[in-house]
Amino acid sequence: MxxxxxxxxxxxxxxxxxxxxxxxxxxxxxxxxxxxxxxxxALSDPVRLRLFSRVASHAxxxxxxxxxxxxxxxxxTVSHHLKKLREAGLLTSERRGTWVYYRVAPGPxxxxxxxxxxxx
Amino acid sequence: MxxxxxxxxxxxxxxxxxxxxxxxxxxxxxxxxxxxxxxxxALSDPVRLRLFSRVASHAxxxxxxxxxxxxxxxxxTVSHHLKKLREAGLLTSERRGTWVYYRVAPGPxxxxxxxxxxxx
Numbered sequence: 001m002x003x004x005x006x007x008x009x010x011x012x013x014x015x016x017x018x019x020x021x022x023x024x025x026x027x028x029x030x031x032x033x034x035x036x037x038x039x040x041x042a043l044s045d046p047v048r049l050r051l052f053s054r055v056a057s058h059a060x061x062x063x064x065x066x067x068x069x070x071x072x073x074x075x076x077t078v079s080h081h082l083k084k085l086r087e088a089g090l091l092t093s094e095r096r097g098t099w100v101y102y103r104v105a106p107g108p109x110x111x112x113x114x115x116x117x118x119x120x
Numbered sequence: 121m122x123x124x125x126x127x128x129x130x131x132x133x134x135x136x137x138x139x140x141x142x143x144x145x146x147x148x149x150x151x152x153x154x155x156x157x158x159x160x161x162a163l164s165d166p167v168r169l170r171l172f173s174r175v176a177s178h179a180x181x182x183x184x185x186x187x188x189x190x191x192x193x194x195x196x197t198v199s200h201h202l203k204k205l206r207e208a209g210l211l212t213s214e215r216r217g218t219w220v221y222y223r224v225a226p227g228p229x230x231x232x233x234x235x236x237x238x239x240x
Contacts, residue, residue, distance in 0.1 A: 023176035024224070030192075033166040033173070041164035046153040049160070053153070056143035061240065072150075104144070109238055116233040118226065120181065 019111045024119045039112055042088030047071055048081040055091060056104045064099040139231045144239045159232055162208035167191055168201045175211060176224045184219040 020032045028036065043049050054068040069078045082102060085091040090109070091102045140152045148156065163169050174188035189198045202222060205211040210229070211222045 023173040025177060027177045028170050028173040030166070030170070033170045037164050037166040037169045040160045040169070044157050044161035044164045046150070046157040049157045050148050050150070050153045053143040053148040057145060057147045106238065109236055113233055113236040113238070116229055116236065118229055118233070
């Protein structure tokens with residue numbers, strides 16, 4: 001499993017997002033590049049990106065593992081990817097009863113979209 | 121140098137971008153996730169992301185290596201990162217005289233921004 005999942009994803013403090021003007025408007029500082037690259041790294045794995053899109057597009061904007069786990073990998077791998085997305089600040093999670101429910105963190109999503117929105 | 125640069129970035133055909141509804145609107149197909157994850161992977165390195173933002177924000181929307189290379193790494197490393205960004209379809213390049221000029225490919229940039237733009 002370790003070759004599927006990058007173990008060294010940096011942990012991002014979601015509370016510090018959003019950030020940064022669009023790339024077409026100004027060049028990124030070193031610190032902002034570190035933060036934003038960590039977010040993009042979390043989306044750089046196809047399975048992780050699919051899980052992120054499944055949470056984001058799920059009814060009510062939240063999903064439990066039970067809703068989104070049929071992506072062709074084992075459930076521990078799904079859980080591990082969800083943990084990475086949470087550590088990168090892109091998902092928030094809340095335990096209710098047996099299940100953990102995931103939501104997209106709006107700040108980091110807006111920070112990534114804002115950075116990549118062309119101003120010309 | 122090889123530990124700084126991921127050698128296995130997939131080559132993306134920029135002509136096939138843009139792609140995909142926003143993540144909040146629909147879940148990604150496996151094929152689209154492969155394509156988009158490769159683009160995010162190209163932006164997952166802080167130095168590569170800074171180079172991308174320097175090209176994107178440069179006067180006239182284009183830059184040569186000479187304009188953007190002071191990011192604290194060697195010039196061969198800069199060139200290698202620019203090659204990865206080009207292979208991922210995020211930059212286009214054109215040789216004019218001694219220098220190679222880089223521009224952001226508008227389609228892939230729009231595809232990434234569109235995918236990450238929240239619809240709710």
